[in-house]
Structure formats: structure tokens, C-alpha cells
Amino acid sequence: MIRIFIFSFSLLLLAQCQPKEPEVTATNEEETTRPKNIILLIGDGMGVTQVTSRFYYGEGEPNFQRFPYIGLIKTSSSREKITDSAAGATAFATGHKSYNGAIAVKDDTASVETIAELVSDKLSTGLIATSSIVHATPASFYAHVPARSQYEEIAAQLTTSSVDFFAGGGTQFFVDREDDANYLDSLTANGFVVDTTQLQKPASFSMEQKYGFLLASDGMPKMQEDRGDFLPQATQMALEYLSQDEDGFFLMVEGSQIDWGGHANDAEYIIEEVKDFDKTLGVTLDFAERDGNTLVVVTADHETGGFALSSGESYNDLVGTFSTGGHTPDLIPVFAYGPGAESFAGIYENTGIYDRMVEATNWASGSPVASAK
Ligand SMILES: [Zn+2]
Structure with missing residues (x-):
């Protein structure tokens, strides 16, 4: 009995002599895993088959393959099983499920703060889209209206929003308006340097000013209509501008027309838009790798077209088919x-994208700067 006791006692001693995990580890880890910047890339209408297409078309390894953490989201809106882009983007931007057509308003149409507004006191924010900048996805990050079709009101709200950099189409909603007002002038009056002719880096790319590129009357041209490198280049430019902010930034980039290819049941259209989106992922990942403090999240609001790559003449012949x-x-x-990326693994609601972004950065604490350090 005594021997057993002594033996157990020695074991206990031995256990106590084992070096313990230092108490501070958790705190250190917490600090080092908080990202300073977030880049959220949305491929509108981009389901698994749309992503798959990049693995069979286009040159080189897909940038999709460079992401270490993969998850799945459930996309239903507050009232419909199948969401639209407005309710989808509102879920990402605000963490609230709303009805189809809602632009950053809750199901009861009350306005709700977006992630871009949440951080705007301390950080810089940017939005890029290949649609018009007043289209549902970008609009849900800065405007609050009950219906996505209120383009002119959305344009008016952009002029006084907290956005520091934007690029996309949509000049007609600023100058060719029913109320005859000139909201390009309002953009300028509110501190924006606006370019409606080309995506060219201004001579002095200073944080003292805000920048807006409106390069089409409505949506930007398709890739098949020679849009060229607008999306990757605008993203590169935004990163150059926003990364001057030592406190950090939030950037949303949308490949808007993957969805339009799906609506048109046009496989070529989808494939070219996905290739362009993948190229843009390369730009953001290259930046994030160099920077080390940037969380990059890529997702979509919903799938469009019931797109499938089916077998044609043989199993070596792929044909794009659609169910809707x-x-x-x-x-x-x-x-x-990037830092915080592991929390995006798993299966969760689309509002979980917002929750995880805010949790990873601690932005909701009201002290983004403190949390970034
Ligand atoms: Zn759509």
C-alpha cells in the first residue's frame, strides 16, 4: 500500500515538474491572429461548378487552390429559400438576414449598420464591382433602401457615404437622372476625385482625398467585350491606396457578371468572368502574402443558372448546361x-461571413485600431 502511495506520489511530482504551457500563450496567439485588413471578394452567382470551370479552362494553377481553409454557406433570405443578390450582400455586409431586394435594411426595412460603416471612423474602405457601383452587391455596403431598384437614391447615398475608394460602372445614375441633379458634382463636393474616363492612378494618390472611378454608363463591359484587366487592376490600385492607412482597411471586390452569364445560360460568359475573378484573387493573395496582416475571404451570394459541366460526345467533352x-x-x-481564416471552415449561414469577419478583427469592440496592434 505504501509503495503504491509513494509510486503515485512520485508520478504526481513528475507531472508537476513538466513544463506548463506559459499562461501568456493564449493572449499572444490572440494578438497575432487578428488581421488588420480584410479583403472580401464576392463572385456573384458563383457556385461550385462556376469555381470548377476555372480548373478546366484558363492557364496555370487556379488561385482558388491557394486558400488553406474552405467552408460552405447556406444562403436563404429571411423570406425566400432562394436569395437574390441584395439579401445576400446585406447578410455579408450587416450580419442580418433580410428579404430579397433589401439593401442594408432588416426584414422590417429598418436601416442596419454595414461593416464598412462600422469601421469607417478608424479605417479606410473600398468597393469595386464589374456591375454599376449602385448595383445590389456594392450598394449593400454603403446604402440603405428598401428596394434594390432605387438606383438614383443609392447613388445619392454614395456621395455622402463613408467609402474612400470605389470603381465600377454607373455614371447614368449620377448625371442622367429623373431629378436632373448632378451627383458627380456632389461626389466632388464630398471630397472625391472622380474619373469617368479611365482607370489611371492619380499623380498624387493621397489619403487626404477619396477616389471614385465610374467607367461605364451602367455595368462594365463583359470580358468577352474587352473589359480587359479592369478588375485585377482596380483591385491592385485600391490596395495601393488603402494600405497607406496604418490602421487598416476593408475592401470588397465583386466579380458581378458571373451571375449575368448564369442568367443568360451562357457558359462561355461565365467561364471568362470566373477567369478574370481568379486573376483578381491572385492580386489579393500576392498582397496578403507580402503583408501578413490581411484576411482574404472569397465567397458568393448564391449560384445562378443551375450550371453544370456535363459530358457531351464523351467524358472528355465538357458542355455547359443549365437548369434555370x-x-x-x-x-x-x-x-x-490569412489571420483568422480558420474560422471560415465548416457549414454555416451567410450571415456567419459578417460574424466571422467582425470576430476575427474585433472590429465590433469599437476599437479597431487597438485590436489591430
Ligand atoms: Zn442574379
């Missing part, structure tokens, strides 16, 4: 890279 001209309720992939 509208959206589908498919689970949607999420790709994440």
Missing part, C-alpha cells in the same frame, strides 16, 4: 486565407 434562368439554393463555397 434564375438563382438556385445551392450551398456556396467560402475560401479563406
